Structures are given as C-alpha cells and as structure tokens.
Amino acid sequence: MLISPPFLPPRADNQTEEQWLEVAMSGGEPGDGGYPVSYNLGWHGGMHMQAPVRGNTGVEPVRAIADGVVVYRRGTGEPPQAPSPDAPLSYGGRTSDGVVIIRHETEIGVVPQRNIPTRVVFFSIYMHLHTVRSTVRQGQTIYRKDELGQAGYIRGQPGRIHFEIICDDANLRKLVGRGSGLVSHASDGRSDAVFGELYFHLTESVRVYAERPPLNRPASSDGAMLEEDLFVGLRYAEGDGTPFTRGHAYVTTYRQTGTPLGAALVEPDAEYNLYRDANDISEAYPANARPVPSAVYELLRFGRIVGPDPLVPADVPHWRKIRTPAGTGWVNLNAQGVHKFSDADFPQWRDWKLIEEAEDGNCLCNAPEILRSVDFNRDGSISAEEAHTRLVAPEVKAFMKRLICKFPTEWDATTIDSCWEWLKTRSPVNLNPMTNLQFDRLRAHITALAFWKDADLQVPQHDVDGRITGFHALPSTHWHFDPREFVRIFRKCRWLSSLEFSLIYTDTYQKKVGSRLETARNALRHEVREQYRIQINQIARKYHVSASSYRLAHFLGQGAEESRTLTLMFERRSEASCNQLYSGKLGNDLPGDAFRYRGRGMKQLTGKFNYAEYWVYRGWISRESFDQSWWERRGVVRRPVISEPDVLGTDDYAVIDAGGWYWTASPHRGGPHMLSSINRVINSSRPNRENVRVVTRAINGGETGLDNREFHTDRIYRVVGDEVYQ
Template identity: 85%
Template sequence: MLISPPFLPPRVDSQTEEQWLEAAMSGGEPGDGGYPVSYNLGWHGGVHLQAPARGNAGMEPVRAIADGVVVYRRGSSEPPEAPAPDAPLNYGGRTSDGVVVVRHETEIGAEFQQNIPTRVIFFSVYMHLHTVRSTVRQGRQILRKDEIGQAGYIKGQPGRIHLEIICDDANLIKLVGRGSGFVSKISDGRSDAVFGELYFYLAETVRVYPQRPPLNRPSPSDGSPLGENLFVGLRYAEGDGMQYKRGHAYVTTYRQSGTPLGTALIEPDAEYNLYRDANSISDAYPANARPAPSAVYELLRFGRIVGPDPLVPADVPHWRQIRTPAGTGWVNLNAQGVRKFSDADFPHWRGWQLIEDTADGNSLCNAPEILGPADFNRDGSITADEAHTRLIAPEVKAFLRRLICKFPTEWDATAIDASWGWLKTRSPANQNPMTDRQFDRLRGHIEALAFWKEANLQIPQLNADGQITGSEALARTHWHFDPREFVRIFRKCGWMSPLEFSLVYTDAYQKKIGSRLDTARNALSHEVRERYRTQLNKVVRKYHLNASSYRLAHFLGQGAEESRTLTLMFERRSEASCNQLYSGRLGNDLLGDAFRYRGRGMKQLTGKYNYTEYWVYRGWIARESFDRSWWERRGVVRRPVISNPDVLATDDYAVIDAGGWYWAASPHRGEPHMLSSINRMVNSGRPTRENVRMVTLAINGGETGLDNREFHTDRIYRVVGDEVY
C-alpha cells in the first residue's frame, strides 16, 4: 500500500516527514472534530482537517489517500450564502454535505516462504465537501493523489473536511495483526508485514555487558542480568530530507509502560554500513561454520530472518548498545527468548490499543480506557470541566490518537434515537441535556448529512487464494482509526499492490534516447509483472529502498533501463558479442567466461567477479575456496566454481535480490566497497539529470542509457512520490 495525506501541500526542503505530515493534516483538536470522542464523550469516528493554503490560489484540493474504487458519491447541496437559521445544514453554522466514500483493496505484505499476499480492505470517507469533481463517479477507479473535490464548511468554518478510516473485523486482523487485546510476547510478531521501527522484548534475565563481546560469541559467561523487562526499539532513519539524519540508526529503550528510558542512542551511518557489518560478523566465524552474509544482513536489518537463506548457526549474535536502568551496555538482540516485533504489529507499548464499545449500540463512550485518563480527580465520573481540561492535555491527545475503536457509525439516519438519545439525559459530562425541540433540530442535521443506508458499503469476501467469493455489507458497528495515525504508520509500509506496480512498470515499454521516445506496446504482461512483484517488494523492504519515494524511484528507474521493465532478465547477446565486450574483463579469465557470466537479473549482473561476490553473499560458495584477484595471478590459480550462473535468470528471488545486493554493496573489481551503498547518493527532492547521472555512474561506471534512466526515474517518481504535477 502506498498512501498519502488527503491534502498535498508542497514540501519545503528543510521539512522532515513528520513536519510535512503535520502541515498536510492539521486540525482535529478535541472539541473541534477530534478523534475518537468529543467533549461530551460522544464517539467521533474521524477528524476534522483544515485544507492548507495553495499559494495565492485558494486552498489545496481534497485528494484520494490511496488507490481504490468510489463506492458512494453525493454532490454538495450547498445552501444559499445566508441560509435560514433553522435550515438543517445551518446547525451551529453553515455545513457542507458533499460525501465521497472510497473502498481500498490493497496489500501490505506477504509471507516470505509461502508468498501468500496479505490483502486488506478498508474505506476512506470524505465528508463536508464543498464540491465533488465530475470525474469522481460511483463504481469508477480512483488513484492515490487524484482530486476528489474542494473542502467545504463545518459549522461556519471554511476549508474543512471530516475524514474517516473504517474497516470490519476480518480486515482489522489483517491490518494490525490481531482482533483484540495486546500483542503476545510469547512468540515473535507477524512476519508477513515487517516495517517501521523494530522492537525486541528483553526479559529481565537477558544479560548486559559493559563492552561489546566478540562478534561470534552469543552468550559470554560474564555480564549482568538486566533486572527489568524492557523493549528495545531499533529504527533506521527514514529518508525524510534532513541530511544529517539520513543513514543513521536510533536505538531506544522502552519500559513496559512504553516510556522511553532516556534519549535514543545514535549509530551514525548504520544503515549504510549494514553490508560491511554483515560481512564482518560472517568473517568472524571459521570457514566451515560461516553464516551466509545475506542472512546476517537480514538479522541486522529486521532482527530476524525473513528471506530464503537460513541463519546457520541460528544463534549468531546481534549486538547493540542500549540504555539500561543502570546506564548503557551491550545486549544480544538474538539471544534465546528475545521476541521480535515491528510497527506492523501495532504494539501496545507504543500506545496502540483496541477498544470496543458496542454493547449498548449508542454513540456515548463507555470505554474505561478513555474514561480513566479523563477522570482527573478519580471519583468515578467525568464532569464537563474535566473533559475539557483532560482532552486537551498533550499526553492525553497523544494517547487518543493511537486508539483503534469499534463503535456505531454516526451517519445512519435510521438509528438517530438509538445513537444520540442520551443527549437528552443529564450526566456529569452533559450538564445541559437537550430538549425535544433541540433534539429534533439535531435530528434534521444528522439526516441531512447521513449516508450509511444509501451507500450500502460492500466488502468483497476473499478466499485463501485471494479470489473474491462474494460480498457483505459493512456493519453499522465497525472499527475506526485516527486517519492521521493510519496514514503515518502505513507510509512506512511501502508494499506495492498489483495496481500500484502496474503504474510503475506499465504494459507498454518506453525508451528515451535524446528527444526521441520509442514505445513498444504490450511489452510487459500482467503475468510477468506478478511473477516478480512480490519478490521485488521483499527486496525493496530488505534494502530499505522504500525509506523514501526518492530512493524507490531511483532504484526502479535504474531497473527499468537494466531489465527493460522486467522483460529482459538475461543479456541477449551472441557468444561472439559477449567475448568482444567482456573477455579479459570483470574477472573473466577463461575461455567461455564472457558468455557464461553475461548480464543476468534485474541489475544485469555481469562478470565472474560480480557473480562470485554475490555467491559468497548468499553463502553458496566460501571465499576461502578461491584466490583473491585470481584473474591477475599466474601459475596455479584457484578460481571460483559457480556451477549454475543461470540462477540469476531463473530463480525469481535471486533475479531481484542481486539488484538490491548490488545497490547495497556496490562491488568493484571483485572487492565490495563496504561503505558505498548507493543509498548514500540519493538525496531528497525530485529526480534530476544530475542525481540520476551520479546513480548511473555508481551502477555501471559510465552513462549508458542516461536519457532513458532519467526518463523512467522521473516517471516513476510521479507515481510513488507525493508531489502532484
């Protein structure tokens, strides 16, 4: 799923990802359209957001947050400039009634071993629209960033929308990994989706050391028990535009309550050093017991193995320096009993909670998880003053944003009395109950805005193979997310769905040379695209290529030239042509090497020494089995033995992973440049000819196909980025 805010203001160069998201999704304050409750403790299923200014041209339009299908549309019946005081849409001030509902069917991951995608369905609801574009039609596909319309009025305030994110029980489990309760710590978290910050649950018996033990010693005899159950968070900096943060890792220790134990420890350039560190750990073992560097790379990247290469031995240590109650020390995050999770688990120690309030069927919040923090004097009841005071407290606002709540919809005109009748009853939080006449005015307002029965939202039912077998209406009582947090968390996912990937690598292949653009129609089929899509998503996640849309665009743009958008996974040259180009180069020192080690895979890996380094990385051959720089030696030479180089054209994972490995390792003349990850070169901002040239030089040492690489990188950035053109 690729996701973005409903407003897309231009990003300022100095803005971090968080600062930009705040600018794009401002509003939603308690008492003014906040989530999930109002001051009188009535449930509120979404947030009221303010449209940012669009330079000198009014306000930013409302846009679709993700790809989907429009399942309900109602144009705005805007009242006159001076509507009658008792008009239903003038309740507390002018209110717009345009509505669009989009159903999103997408993916957030897949099991590495079984390749079964994790398909999810959720709905985004856009209310109080002043206008709805004529292109937004029921049953029609809508893409992320497509304009929906213009923000309208909410109680007299212009440029506002109500945004809601909802799903049913089955899709809640797919989205967050569980349907109730807290994350279980007796086993590792989900493996189909691993993204964002990584977390390690350390029992109090885990040992901590004042200095880092040897790289191949998982459990030295010295050290002291932690003495307290802790969580350790490991985050590789997102590509957020702040130069000094790029590439760093941040290690934060959390207590059981989720409170950080001091500030994060910073590991400079840790992400760029992953390949170097994986090799260093592997090399610390004897040659006959050496773990594959690719598996060690995943251990450092994800805290566990999520790919096809097993970690042997399984107890390879993952040493990190952390804060402890006694100071700082080193712990093995791969020690026995340590459990691993990520943001994809929506962990409770980071504030995520699932709350159900469905028994009475009304819109009054009875959840003790919310009532407790609002009850300032702990007398068992909440007054209006307490609600006003506590709901605006920063710690309570932060707490509320990560609650995922199940309660009835506000927008069912047939259930107004059942939902809102409590407003006519006095309570500590509702000191001024409504009269019948006041309630009738509210009823008219809700009826003017309601859409639930008319929309009849349908959720396709999928079988185990992901095939649609039927559908059912979304129940009146369902799960709600704070849309701001939903967007924030799933922007870390970066898993491309079939539709999203078809926009990146289209059926028609275009090649740009100078000012000429050649097009080969139907060059890429859906079947070929799907053959590689899951593997490419895994590799993009493994090498942190989806940390920003800039990285992703550069990687996929270069791949478009190298593999002709997945349609050319081996070099189609004759043996004579390969001999002319590659003989005596790239480690090819024997007759037939030039053709045997011709370009293969998404990166078109070429030459015996590049093949050799990848084979060592995957653990398929040992470095001790051949002589270093064998192509320059005389006399008896031990050369690498690569029995099946066609693996790079036939094994779907290796075809893509070899490209990711080259991006991270940047080998040259058979010796990896341990610190030269191409990610270092990808700066934030729209791709330009100059930064595409830098990446191209790092990949092939020249500027072959530069026009085409620039064309595809820019084209793909328009798909995966947040900018609009």
C-alpha cells in the same frame, strides 16, 4: 500500500516527513472535530482537518489517499447555495454535505516462504465537501492523489473536511495483526508485514556487557542481568530525512509502559554499513561454520530471517549498544528468549490499543480505558470541566491518537434517537441537556448528513489468489482509526499492490533516446509483472529502498532501463559480442567467461567478479574455495567455480535480489568499499537529470542509457511520490 494525506501541499526544501505531515493534516483538536470523542464524550469516528493554503489561489483540494473504487458520492461540481438560517445544514453555522467514500483493496506484505500476500480492505470517508469533481463517479476506479473536490464548511468554518478510516473485524486482524487484546510477548510478532521501527522484548535475565563481545560469541555468563523486562527499538532513518540523519540507526530502550529510557543512541551510517557488518560477522566464524552473509544481513536489518536463506548457526549474535536502568551496555538481540516485533504489530508499548465499545446501542463512550484517562481526580465521575481540561492535555492527546476503537457509525439516519438521545439527559459531563426542540434540530441536521443506508458499504472477500469470492455488508458498528495516525504508520509500509505496480511497469514499454520516445505496445504481460512483484517488494524492503519514495523511484527507474521493465532478465548478446565487450574485464579471465557471466537479473549483474561475490553472499560458494589473490590476478590461482550462473535468470528471488545486493553492496573485488550502498547518494528531492546521473555513475561508472534512466525514474516518481503534477 502506497498512501498519502488527503491534502498534498508542496514539500519545502529539507522539510522532514513529520514536518510535512503536520502541515498536510492539521486540525482535529479536542472539541473541534477530534478523534475519538468530543468534549461531552460522544464518539467521533473521524477527524476534522483544515485544508492547507494553496499559494495565492485558495486552499489545497481534497484528494484520494490511496488507489481504490468510489463506492458512494454525494454532491456536485457546482458550489451549492448557502442554506437558509433555519435549514438543517445551518445547524450551528453553514455545513457542507458533499461526501465521497472509497473502498481500498490493497496489500501490506506477504507470508514468508509461502508467498501469500496479506490483502486488506478498508474505507476512507471524506465528508463536508463543498464540491465534488464530476470525474468522481460511483463504481469508478480512482487513484491516489486524484482530486475528489474542495473542502467545505463545518458549522460556519470554511476549508474543512471530516476525514474517517474504517474497517470490519476480519480486516482489522489483517491490518494490525490481531482482532483484540494485546501483542503477546511469548512469541515473535507477525512476519508477513515487517516495517518501521523494530522491537525486541528483553526479559530480565538477558545479559548486558560493558564492552561488545566478539562477533561470533552468542552469550556467556559473565555479564550483568537486566533485572527488568525492557523493549529495545531499532529504527533506521527514513530515506527522506535530512542529510544529517539519513543512513543512521537509532536504538531506543522502552520500559514496559512504553516510556523511553532516555534519548535514542545513534549509530552513524548503520544502514550504509549493513553489508560490511554482515560480512564481518560471517567471517568471524571458522571457514567450515560460517553463516550465510545474506541471512546475517537480514538479522541486522529485521532482527530475524524473512528470506529464503537460513541462519546457520541460529544463535548468530546481534549485538547492539542500548540504554539500561544502570547505564549503557551491549546486549544480544538474537539471544534465546528475545522476541521480535515491528510497527506492523501495532504494539501496546508504543501506545496502540484496541477499544471495543459495549453494545449499548448509543454513541456515548463508556470504554473504561478512555474514561480513566479523562477522570483526573479518579472519583469515578467525569465533569465537564475535567473533560475540557484533560482532553487537551498532551499526554491524553497522545494516548487518544493511537486508540483503534469499535463503535457505531454516526451517519445512520435510522439510529439517531438510540444513538444520541442521551444528549437530552443531564449528567456531570452534559450540564446543559437538550430540549426536545433542540434535539429535533440535531436530528434533522444529522439526517441531512447521513449516508449509511444509501451507501450500503460492501466488503469483498478474497481467496488466496486474490480472486473475489463474495461480499458482505460492513456492519454499522465497526472499527475506526485516528486517520492521521493511520496515514502516518502505513506510509512506512510501501508494499506495492498489483494495481500500483501496473502503474509503475505498464504494459506498454517506452524508451527515451535523446528527444525521441520509442514505444512498444503490450511488451509486458500481467503474468510476468506478477511473477516478480512480490520479490521486488521483498527486496525493496530488505535493502531499505522502500524507506522513501525517492529511493523507490530511483531503484525501479534504473531497473526499467536494465531489465526493459522486467521483460529482459538476461543480456541478449551473441557470444562474439560478449567477448568483444567483456573479455579480460570484470574478472572474466578464462575463455567463455564473457558469455558465461553476461548480464542477468533485474540489474543485469555482469562479470565473474560480481557473480563470485554474490555467490559468496548467498552461501552458494565459500570464500575459501578460491584464492583471494584471484581478485588481483596474481600468479597461478584457484578461481571461483560458479556452476549455474543461469540461476540469476531463472530463480525469481535471485533475479531481483542480485539487483538489490548490488544496490547495497557496490562490491569492490571481494568486499564493500567505503561508499557502499547507492542509497547513500540519493537525496530527498524530486528526481532530475543531475541526481539520476549520480545514481547511474554509482551503478556502472558511466552514463549509459542516461536519457532513459531519467525518463523512467521521473515517470515512476510521479506514481510513488507525493508531488502533484498538472
């Protein structure tokens, strides 16, 4: 899933992701279109957002947040006349009635080993549009960032929309990993979707050490026990952070309530050092008992194994320095009884909670968890003053934004009386009940805005291969997300769906040479694209390439040149040509090596040096099976024996992983050098010739194919990035 806000203002230089999102999705204050309740504690299923200013030309247009299908629209491309003062759309001031609803069918991950994608369906609702673009047609596929229309009026306030995200029970379970209750501490969290911050549940019996124990020492009894259950969060910095944060890891200790135990401990360059650290841990073991470095890499990256290489022994330690109630110390995050989670679990210790409204047929909140947060004096009754005071309190706002709530839609014209009739009854929080005449005006206003019956939202059901097997109607009582938090959390996912991937590697292949653009139509088939899509997603997540749209564009743009957009997974050169190019180079020191170790895989791994190091990384050969002096070619030496180099062209996972490995390892004759990880050289700016040149040099030491690499990197960034191009 690639997702972005409904407004896309330009990103300022060195503006962080969070700073930009605050500008892009402002509004939604309590009492002014906040989520999930209003001041009178009526349910409010979405959020009122203010369109950001767009230069000197008005405000930013409303855009689709993700690819999908338009399932409902109301409105025209022409600005409507202002309604008369007594019209239903003049209730409390002018209100626009334009609506667009998009059904999004996408993916957020895959079941490990089985390669079954986790497919999800949700709806985004954009209301109070002043105009709706004529290009937005019901039944039409629409793409992320496409213009939907212009923000309109809400009770006299211009440039505003009501933005809502909803789903049914089945898709809630897929989106957040459960359908009710809390995340269990008794087992690991979901493994199909792992993204964002990682979490480790430590029981009170976990041992803490003043100094880091040896890399190959899982546990001992000489450490002090925690004596309190804690959660440890491990977050690698987002790839679009500032130059001073990229590459770092942040380790935060949370109490069971979710309260951080002090500031995060910073591990400088921890992401860039993952390959080095994985090798150091592997080599700390005896030669005949070494864990596979690629599995150790995943242990450090995810806290668990998600790929095909097993971790043997299973108790390889994962040491991290953490804060504890007694100070700081080292703990083994792979110790027995430690369970692992991520942001994809929507855990309660990060304030995520599922709230299911009692089925009383009205739109007045009666959820005890929400009422308790507003009932400041704990007398069991909430006054209007309490509601106004508590709903704006920072701690209550923080609590509300991560509630996922199930309650009836506000936009069903047939249920207005049953839903809102309580507004005519006096209560401590509703001190001025409506008269019948006032309620009639409200009814007319809601009726003018309602769409539920006309929209008839249908949820598709899929089989394991993604084929639609049927539809069912979305119930009028369904799940609502704080739309701002939904966008925030799923921007960490960046798992490419089939549709998104088809926009990145299209059927038609183009190659840029100088100013000339060569085109080959139908060069890439859908079946080939799908053959590698899951693996590319896995590898992008594994090597932190999907941490930002900038990294993803560079990785896939370079891959477009190296693999001719997945159509060339091995170098098509004659043996004579390979001998001329590679003999005596790149570790090729025997007759036939140049052809035997020609370029293979998505990144065209070339030469015996690279093959040998990747084979060690995957555990296919041991480092002790050949002499270390071979790297310098000193004297008579034992050489690495690589029996099946063609695996880099035939094993789908290895085809892609070898490219990800080279991207993060940048190997240097047997080990990582000081500047390992091409992620290190990618900054947070739109791809251009200079930064593509830097990445290209990091890959092959030269500028081979620079024109084409720049062309594809820029082209792909237009798909995965947030910038809008005219």
